[in-house]
Amino acid sequence: MIRWASGVRAPPGEYAPLGAYEFAVRALSALEPFNPTVTSWWRPGNVNVRAGGQRYSRHLWGLAMDFRSRDRSPSEIRSMVGALMRAGLWAQYEPELRDRFGRVTRYAHVHAQDRPGVRE
Ligand SMILES: [Zn+2]
Numbered sequence: 001m002i003r004w005a006s007g008v009r010a011p012p013g014e015y016a017p018l019g020a021y022e023f024a025v026r027a028l029s030a031l032e033p034f035n036p037t038v039t040s041w042w043r044p045g046n047v048n049v050r051a052g053g054q055r056y057s058r059h060l061w062g063l064a065m066d067f068r069s070r071d072r073s074p075s076e077i078r079s080m081v082g083a084l085m086r087a088g089l090w091a092q093y094e095p096e097l098r099d100r101f102g103r104v105t106r107y108a109h110v111h112a113q114d115r116p117g118v119r120e
Pocket of ligand 1: 040065
C-alpha cells in the first residue's frame, strides 16, 4: 500500500507531457513492496525554496519524489534506493539537516528523480 503524507502535491496537467506521471508510476511501482509513504512530489517554486530544495530541483517539474525513511532500517533504505535504480531512476538517501540552532530543516528521506544530476 502506498501512503501519501498530507500536503503532497501532484503536478498540474501541463507538466504531464514532460513525463511527470510516467515517472511517478515507475517510482511507485518500484517501491510498492515497501509500503512507502510519499512525502513530496511536485513543488511550486516558493514551496521548493521553503523545503530547502535545490534551485533546479526536479521537484519543480514533478520529476522527483521523496519517501519517508524515519521508520526504516539502513538496509531497508538501501533496498529502496536499489529498487528505484533498477527501475531506471536515480535515487539516494538524504540525511536529516539542521540549522545552527539545531532545528531540523530537512527530514531524512529517500529522494528519487527521473535522471542523474542536480539533487533535490
Ligand atoms: Zn526530493
